[in-house]
Amino acid sequence: MFFSLKEKNIMEKLFLAISKNKDDIYILTLCNGDVVEAKVDTCYETDNGLEDDDSNFEEYFACALKILKIVNNNSKTLKNGELIEINYHNYPKEIRTSKGEII
Numbered sequence: 114m115f116f117s118l119k120e121k122n123i124m125e126k127l128f129l130a131i132s133k134n135k136d137d138i139y140i141l142t143l144c145n146g147d148v149v150e151a152k153v154d155t156c157y158e159t160d161n162g163l164e165d166d167d168s169n170f171e172e173y174f175a176c177a178l179k180i181l182k183i184v185n186n187n188s189k190t191l192k193n194g195e196l197i198e199i200n201y202h203n204y205p206k207e208i209r210t211s212k213g214e215i216i
Contacts, residue, residue: 120173120201126216127176127199127208131156134210138181141199142207148185151178154196175200 116125130137131153142148156176163170177196191197199205208216 117171117173123201123204124174128156128174130210130216131176138211139178139216140184140209140211141178141197141205143188144203144206146185146187147183147191149180149191149197150182150184151180151197153177154179159198159200173200173202 135153138150138152140148140150154177156174158172159175160170160172176199178199180191180193180195180197183191183193210216
């Protein structure tokens with residue numbers, strides 16, 4: 114897996130943690146204050162939706178996590194069982210493993 118320079122410092126730790134224990138439960142504190150417990154569904158390469166020939170076109174890696182439990186739902190937009198995408202553009206304020214280790 115090759116990260117761009119923009120995403121390497123942000124996403125690499127998450128991908129390394131997932132590769133060590135893909136079945137772990139992660140506690141995500143989102144930038145808006147929402148907090149969820151989630152499990153990795155899949156990780157993949159995606160893009161920003163622009164055409165390939167657009168100068169702002171960008172490819173990057175992302176992980177889809179399934180929400181298992183909502184701890185705090187300030188935004189009132191989260192639902193148990195839904196998938197949320199994490200990438201370097203929307204990386205959470207904090208991600209912890211089930212053992213409390215900060216990623």
